[in-house]
Amino acid sequence: MATIYDVAERAGVSLATVSRVMNKNTNVGEKTKQKVLAAMAELDYRPNTFAQSLASNSSNSIGVLVSQLDGPYYGPMMAEIESALRATNKHVIIAVGHSVAEQEIDSVEFLLGRGCDALILDVEAVSDEYLIELSQGATPIVLINRYISDISDRCIYLDNELGGYLATRHVLELGHRDIAYVSGPKRKHDAVERLEGHKKALAEFDVPYKASLCVEGDYKEDGGVVAMEQLLDSAQRFTAVVCANDQMVSGAISVCLERGLKVPGDLSFVGYDNIPFARYISPKLTTVNNPIHEMGKMAALWLLKNIYKNDQLEVTNVFVPELVVRGSARRPGNK
């Protein structure tokens, strides 16, 4: 592999000059610049990124920490982050936190140790304090899916409470009054925020919130299955079910279908996230859109703007969810 020395020798200049043309330093004569460029091409020269990083103390790499890699949720986000960063020749190092504080911290340490220029974090288990302290360190961080007021400008998040509100308001407006709710894990911020929205909508329609109609799921399909069985077996009356994400809806609906219930004839459903599958399952899901891929993109843009001083980029911090009406919720009794 050719080094900067080889290029310098071939071009008849010093290595400092080669370094200058590489780094777009303008203080180079046009003729010498061309000579160097030619030499680089002839030798198929490629800079050694380790040496660059060591000397410059900057790696052009961004650490991305997500909760999980499988599932329909993080793929689109990762895709957007990768493409936005890649377009500017930065690269992505990924790590997974599994929503466990210890692993999240471990992963952050890992990424920091790898000399990342910045971190994009989608973490759920670590405390606000930890993140605030981390944000004061040398490596900039951006938070996705989390709002911490002390560092609000570094947060890219969805108004989850509004989303929960919209979902429940929809079934209320359809006329439902007995509404079950399948929540996400209470330890996750977005889960409690969505539930708050749910309660807010109920209150607005003067419908009392009944804890017995609210069951906690795990955000996965199976959680929807378990929750639905529990709800159905409790022999409580309800005509609609609002779930904190689409995966749980699909699990819940599968239980209903198995038991011979019609959806949305007997039971209406509203989901959350609008995952790609939402429009292809039967019935097509009425759900709340979660622009997760846009949030990923925005996190990348934030970095480009703030770390690499790539201005003229407009950054939005809060995303607002929208209701997507399809076929899984109807007026009660309207079979």
Place this chain on the structure above:
Amino acid sequence: MATIYDVAERAGVSLATVSRVMNKNTNVGEKTKQKVLAAMAELDYRPNTFAQSLASNSSNSIGVLVSQLDGPYYGPMMAEIESALRATNKHVIIAVGHSVAEQEIDSVEFLLGRGCDALILDVEAVSDEYLIELSQGATPIVLINRYISDISDRCIYLDNELGGYLATRHVLELGHRDIAYVSGPKRKHDAVERLEGHKKALAEFDVPYKASLCVEGDYKEDGGVVAMEQLLDSAQRFTAVVCANDQMVSGAISVCLERGLKVPGDLSFVGYDNIPFARYISPKLTTVNNPIHEMGKMAALWLLKNIYKNDQLEVTNVFVPELVVRGSARRPGNK
């Protein structure tokens, strides 16, 4: 940030000794080792990975190139690769090829330029020749989802033809004789292999293959929608549809349901991949299991074994697909 010099000074040894204990080199006296360890802890020392890489010419990073990051397919694969590698303190740099030759090559160059110790590639567009040549370079590669006989030991793949065969044989055994097939893009290897299996099964049952019943999709939900509409509008007779992946099945089924057809009453479906959602859509999908996450894990193990000399790992190259019978296919006319 403390350097190796600081540690050496504090421990009262030379930097070479510090380097030795870091690299688990046993040629260090127990007492001095403890002194060094203590000094490292006190200083909160963390090695500079760039300097390590520069000096050792090895980065402990693996480049992973996948076709896409979204969709239900690559997430599980990435998850397994990440966790297997991470467990041995290696890290993953990801790149996306989008199934376009130019981008795939570009990404390979990119990862190579980043000094990856090895590459895991899931590429579809580049030629066999390119990969063979690449495999002879300095950086080891492993191929996922692709078989090239010249470098078969570096290939981790699924017997796609067998999978296609199993899917179609299933509906044949149920008694179907008029069977439509929704293929993946013909430019993708796995798509043509699966189609081959389909034809083989037909031949075995003396059912002639009719090109008019075979339509090419794009492996996405929408492709299933378009293909199904085309099939239905062609007014041809068929009682079963075999799709080259589950996403297309879900799209296809949604069209049928919209047009009032019963599944599997009027039309039987068999998919391919057994994506997580397959068991939660209605009807539950009969499909061919594609152990993509195991293949990801195996690719990682291959590297650990061959690059980092981590022996005692057993590596399997070929994975065999299995039929998963659920509810989307029945005997014809059995409503």
Place this chain on the structure above:
DNA sequence: CTGTTAGCGCGTTCAA
């Protein structure tokens, strides 16, 4: 078992 000494390839002063 431990210390000394070269580099690894490049960025970045400082002079010229």
Place this chain on the structure above:
DNA sequence: TTGAACGCGCTAACAG
């Protein structure tokens, strides 16, 4: 505008 020299933090011979 260009070049010489030093240092980034660490690994890997080679001595001792």
